[in-house]
Amino acid sequence: MGRYVIKRLLMMIPVLICVSFVVYFLMDLAPGDIIASMAPPDATPEQIELMREELGMNGTVFHRYFRYLKGLLRLDLGQSLSQKRPVADIFFERLPRTMELAFGSIFVALLIAIPLGIAAATHHRTWLDGVSMTTSMIGVSMPNFWFGLLLIIAFSLHHKWFPSYGADLGLKSLVLPAITLGTEQAGTLTRITRSSMLEVIRQDYLRTARAKGVSEKMVIRKHALKNALIPILTVLGSTLGNAFGGAVTTEAIFAWPGVGRLTVMAVNSRDPNLACGCIIMFSLLLNVTLLVVDIAYAYVDPRIKAHYAK
Amino acid sequence: MEEKRTYDIAELKKYKKRSMLSEVWRNYKKSPSAMVGLVIVILLIVITVAAQFMYVFNEDIVYNDLKNRLLSPSAEHWFGTDQYGRDVFVRIIYGAKYSLSVGIVSVMIACGLGMCLGLVAGYYGGIVENIILRFCEIFIGIPTILMGVALMSAFGQGLGVLMLAIGLVYTPLFARTTRAAVLPVRDAEYIEAAKIAGCSDLEIMFKHVLPNSLSPIIVQATMGVASGILTASSLSFLGLGVPIPTPEWGAMLSEGRELIRDYSYLTLFPGLAIMTTVLSFNLMGDGLRDALDPKLKQ
Amino acid sequence: MDKDLILDLKNLVVRFETEDGIVHAVNGIDLEIERGHAIGLVGETGAGKTTTALSLLRLVPKPPGVVECSKMELDGKDVLNMSVRELEQTRGKDISMIFQDPMTALNPVFSVGEQIAEAILLHENVSKAESMKRAIGMLELVGIPAERAYDFPHEFSGGMKQRVVIAIALACHPQLLIADEPTTALDVTIQAQVLDLMRRLREQYKTSLIMITHDLGIVAEICDEVAVMYAGKIIERGTLQDVFNRTKHPYTEGLFNSIPNINDRKAMLTPIKGMMPDPTNLPEGCAFEPRCPYAGEDCKRPQAKRDISETHSVLCCAYDRPGFHIDRKERS
Numbered sequence A: 001m002g003r004y005v006i007k008r009l010l011m012m013i014p015v016l017i018c019v020s021f022v023v024y025f026l027m028d029l030a031p032g033d034i035i036a037s038m039a040p041p042d043a044t045p046e047q048i049e050l051m052r053e054e055l056g057m058n059g060t061v062f063h064r065y066f067r068y069l070k071g072l073l074r075l076d077l078g079q080s081l082s083q084k085r086p087v088a089d090i091f092f093e094r095l096p097r098t099m100e101l102a103f104g105s106i107f108v109a110l111l112i113a114i115p116l117g118i119a120a121a122t123h124h125r126t127w128l129d130g131v132s133m134t135t136s137m138i139g140v141s142m143p144n145f146w147f148g149l150l151l152i153i154a155f156s157l158h159h160k161w162f163p164s165y166g167a168d169l170g171l172k173s174l175v176l177p178a179i180t181l182g183t184e185q186a187g188t189l190t191r192i193t194r195s196s197m198l199e200v201i202r203q204d205y206l207r208t209a210r211a212k213g214v215s216e217k218m219v220i221r222k223h224a225l226k227n228a229l230i231p232i233l234t235v236l237g238s239t240l241g242n243a244f245g246g247a248v249t250t251e252a253i254f255a256w257p258g259v260g261r262l263t264v265m266a267v268n269s270r271d272p273n274l275a276c277g278c279i280i281m282f283s284l285l286l287n288v289t290l291l292v293v294d295i296a297y298a299y300v301d302p303r304i305k306a307h308y309a310k
Numbered sequence B: 001m002e003e004k005r006t007y008d009i010a011e012l013k014k015y016k017k018r019s020m021l022s023e024v025w026r027n028y029k030k031s032p033s034a035m036v037g038l039v040i041v042i043l044l045i046v047i048t049v050a051a052q053f054m055y056v057f058n059e060d061i062v063y064n065d066l067k068n069r070l071l072s073p074s075a076e077h078w079f080g081t082d083q084y085g086r087d088v089f090v091r092i093i094y095g096a097k098y099s100l101s102v103g104i105v106s107v108m109i110a111c112g113l114g115m116c117l118g119l120v121a122g123y124y125g126g127i128v129e130n131i132i133l134r135f136c137e138i139f140i141g142i143p144t145i146l147m148g149v150a151l152m153s154a155f156g157q158g159l160g161v162l163m164l165a166i167g168l169v170y171t172p173l174f175a176r177t178t179r180a181a182v183l184p185v186r187d188a189e190y191i192e193a194a195k196i197a198g199c200s201d202l203e204i205m206f207k208h209v210l211p212n213s214l215s216p217i218i219v220q221a222t223m224g225v226a227s228g229i230l231t232a233s234s235l236s237f238l239g240l241g242v243p244i245p246t247p248e249w250g251a252m253l254s255e256g257r258e259l260i261r262d263y264s265y266l267t268l269f270p271g272l273a274i275m276t277t278v279l280s281f282n283l284m285g286d287g288l289r290d291a292l293d294p295k296l297k298q
Numbered sequence C: 001m002d003k004d005l006i007l008d009l010k011n012l013v014v015r016f017e018t019e020d021g022i023v024h025a026v027n028g029i030d031l032e033i034e035r036g037h038a039i040g041l042v043g044e045t046g047a048g049k050t051t052t053a054l055s056l057l058r059l060v061p062k063p064p065g066v067v068e069c070s071k072m073e074l075d076g077k078d079v080l081n082m083s084v085r086e087l088e089q090t091r092g093k094d095i096s097m098i099f100q101d102p103m104t105a106l107n108p109v110f111s112v113g114e115q116i117a118e119a120i121l122l123h124e125n126v127s128k129a130e131s132m133k134r135a136i137g138m139l140e141l142v143g144i145p146a147e148r149a150y151d152f153p154h155e156f157s158g159g160m161k162q163r164v165v166i167a168i169a170l171a172c173h174p175q176l177l178i179a180d181e182p183t184t185a186l187d188v189t190i191q192a193q194v195l196d197l198m199r200r201l202r203e204q205y206k207t208s209l210i211m212i213t214h215d216l217g218i219v220a221e222i223c224d225e226v227a228v229m230y231a232g233k234i235i236e237r238g239t240l241q242d243v244f245n246r247t248k249h250p251y252t253e254g255l256f257n258s259i260p261n262i263n264d265r266k267a268m269l270t271p272i273k274g275m276m277p278d279p280t281n282l283p284e285g286c287a288f289e290p291r292c293p294y295a296g297e298d299c300k301r302p303q304a305k306r307d308i309s310e311t312h313s314v315l316c317c318a319y320d321r322p323g324f325h326i327d328r329k330e331r332s
Helices: A002-029 A034-039 A045-054 A060-074 A085-123 A125-139 A144-158 A173-199 A206-212 A216-254 A259-268 A270-298 A302-310 B009-029 B032-054 B059-063 B087-123 B128-142 B144-155 B160-186 B188-195 B201-212 B216-236 B251-256 B265-292 C048-054 C084-090 C112-123 C129-140 C158-170 C188-205 C216-222 C240-245 C248-259
Strands: C005-018 C021-034 C038-041 C066-069 C071-074 C095-098 C175-181 C208-213 C225-230 C235-237
Touching: A002 A060, A002 A270, A002 B144, A002 C066, A045 C021, A060 A270, A060 B216, A060 B251, A060 C038, A085 A125, A085 A173, A085 A216, A085 A259, A085 A270, A085 B188, A125 B265, A125 C175, A144 A173, A144 A216, A144 B251, A144 B265, A173 A216, A206 A216, A206 A270, A206 C095, A206 C112, A206 C158, A216 A259, A216 A270, A216 B144, A216 C066, A216 C158, A259 B144, B009 B032, B009 B144, B009 B265, B032 B265, B059 B087, B087 B216, B087 B251, B087 B265, B087 C071, B087 C225, B128 B160, B144 B160, B144 B201, B144 B265, B160 C129, B188 B201, B201 C158, B216 B251, B216 B265, B216 C112, B216 C208, B251 B265, C005 C048, C021 C048, C021 C208, C021 C225, C038 C048, C048 C095, C048 C175, C048 C208, C071 C112, C071 C216, C112 C158, C129 C248, C158 C175, C188 C216, C208 C216, C208 C248, C216 C240, C225 C240, C225 C248, C235 C248
Parallel strands: C038 C208, C038 C225, C095 C175, C175 C208
Antiparallel strands: C005 C021, C005 C066, C005 C071, C225 C235
């Protein structure tokens, strides 16, 4: 198991290097010269050139990229040009907010999806099944920024229950953003829960459990759910990935001080180091999540655990 | 004893094709939600085309009419008017073409590129497959919207760039789906037979492998239009997609957002439009999946 | 005549109401089993044996299944009108079942020890640790070493899994055990082991047994009585002697004629021709009539049960015909 994890971690390195390459070059293609715009209006071309050198932004894009990569390999994400601070500091300062949002949304999503999916599966082909499938489809199809705005209209403008922006009120601030992002994820999760429950519900071992005298409630919650959880977990990894992506728009709506908004700001202000750093970190986060999910399987499914142990 | 028969091959071929399609259509029709999706999509296309003849961009879509600004929905202005006095209903109808075309064109780009990559990966296997899969992994490892943001800022705003950006972002997904669909076909005996018969690789890939692994790609393409529209409107909402005055739905939402406190209908209707469109494509994709592979239906 | 009945079943009817029509799976069977006895329920696939067994546990899936019955008493307790709670207490405790396919009967995500212990924990007032200890005891009883208790089902062979399934069924020493083709999915050598194990355990715990099988050899080996089922009805019922040596029903005769005879290997097998009737569309009269070599006009009428002796009964109106007998030699 340990060897497997190390192998997976090592495999992330080339992936992340490629990500940095792609993003760095894309940022270079973007029109506008950040150094020139940072310099005082009366600066001579020589002075601008000097500034460029000081900030490590001189030379061709290849030179700059290799300098950047060298730093990256020493785990140095470089300096933000627009904020004049180390990228890592800025990123990690705001990361907890995005984590709160992402995990909060997954919590909301599970809270909706698991009961709804189970109910749909245990009441297969009834009105309940139809309603939950339609709801989940609407959830998947709804633009989350729009749903967020509707929530703001309803719960912070009409009823003043929750704030409409910022993260200053702790949990109370988190409610609307987490619901916004969570509903988006709940749709897919509900469908997966339902289909994997339907698969499990047909299995003979549930009949064995019933014949033992296990109550119907426990047959579903203990015997069926633990088996159904395996495919749900697979999707949960990509769901968390989607949540990181969805955080970008959600943070924009709620002025949530997380890394999603930071990335958009960095891209818009043509700050290559900051933008690159953020996207690389996002990508790292996503890859680590997928790895964690893979490990989590092993704990649910003994068959996979045995496979890793070999 | 032996009876000589002649067959009109062309006639037979036509019959076979029709029967396969009609089989899918018969299955598709069974699902009411899929039919709802299809009807809405057709309606949307009709409306979009009609709107281009009914309205003129400079006169009906982008203009100032300050006397009539911010009117609530009424019989005259079904969805009300915005801060410049422009009719929201007309703008939404006219703007359907942006969302639809971005969704469809970007899927065509993604599907075209992804299918080629996936075919090559699945058919040749080995190191080629490995390289393509790794390549896909890199892009799947970046959240779609961030990749979109980076691409849009690199190439600048605009409809064409938006299509290209979303197309590129979704390419790896199609490559993976195609490869997965090709894998079981690759080792089928009829592929072996085609090789022995002397077909070239290209011929085998497009004439034998692809048609037999098309179902999941079709489904993904339909659903891809839906998520393409969503991503496009998200980018516009972030101010990176189609620039404002264009009545793109995401951009309209972003404009209306400034007045959310007092004029919430300005955000309500563009969002509803996005949701209805995305929903109908998703319903279609769902129905197609069941229709193309009845075994999977539960 | 007061018999100590462990099961008293009267007029059980089970049908499945599906989109394609109503499937008449069980059509009015009576079944009485004396305490400690073992009865073999014999018949082809689709005769309604498993459905009968599942309705005793009240586990026929509903919908589409509908179970009707005038009397269903287990050890004097009315199973038919039990509350859900009482049913759960009865299942696994008073009556339990061994399922046909050991490959799918065990939950893949729990260790075999846990799965046995669960039954004990549910029905007996013991701690979790105690239930596990007793589960390990059960495992050893069925011949699986104690140290394998924490292994998962996928680590066991088919025969071993069936032993686990048997251990689960016997964990709380039920009064009545239903074994649904417990050896069909196993190799012949393993079959013998499992049968031997079941016989020993039954003697040890004085469990009554319903053995569902299509293998008459197994019946002869394990059971005291036999009930032959065809198209949802018991068409012949009697002691082992009655049914094997004083066969009365043409279908039972057909079953015996389909078995290869090891002493006379040149003898031709006489298969029963035709197929079991479509259970959505059963004839009004005898369901075996279309395949029966003795069929007459009278067979098209509804049949009534006929007692041959104290223990032996048959569902065949041909015995109304004077001097009727089937060709099978009586070998008492």
